[in-house]
Amino acid sequence: MNRVIQPDMSYHGIDISEKIIKNNEKFSRPGVTFECLDVVNRKEWKNLTKRSADLAICLEVDIHLLRAEIPALLDFLFSEVNSKYLLILTKDELSREAAIESIDDRWTNINLTEYPQFENADCIFSWYYDYGTYQLFKHDKSNLQ
Numbered sequence: 711m712n713r714v715i716q717p718d719m720s721y722h723g724i725d726i727s728e729k730i731i732k733n734n735e736k737f738s739r740p741g742v743t744f745e746c747l748d749v750v751n752r753k754e755w756k757n758l759t760k761r762s763a764d765l766a767i768c769l770e771v772d773i774h775l776l777r778a779e780i781p782a783l784l785d786f787l788f789s790e791v792n793s794k795y796l797l798i799l800t801k802d803e804l805s806r807e808a809a810i811e812s813i814d815d816r817w818t819n820i821n822l823t824e825y826p827q828f829e830n831a832d833c834i835f836s837w838y839y840d841y842g843t844y845q846l847f848k849h850d851k852s853n854l855q
Contacts, residue, residue: 721741722743724745724747726747745758745760749771752782755790765794766797768796768798771783772798784827
């Protein structure tokens with residue numbers, strides 16, 4: 711992490727797992743902090759200690775959530791974290807059949823264009839793995855309507 715977060719940068723990591731936070735605290739230094747928080751529990755949002763950022767990165771959080779929790783995650787990112795940019799990265803390891811048969815209704819792929827939080831987005835990029843290559847698509851305003 712020290713190679714990624716340069717001395718003139720700051721980083722604030724959030725995770726629901728206290729074990730993950732404790733493990734990551736070995737990387738703590740001035741400007742690099744960590745916080746344990748359940749971002750889909752609206753009652754916990756008041757405990758958020760850092761509320762602004764140039765870039766908010768949501769790394770593979772969605773694969774741990776139920777479909778019904780995705781709107782709360784997006785509300786958290788848009789209403790509680792005041793960031794200029796938002797990067798949501800997901801990894802869809804389940805086959806289509808496994809996703810359909812998933813008994814706990816886990817989300818396996820976010821289609822950002824389906825959520826009202828993105829109505830005012832300047833642009834949305836989709837990135838996914840398909841047939842051995844990564845695909846990047848830009849959805850412009852005309853495609854979102």
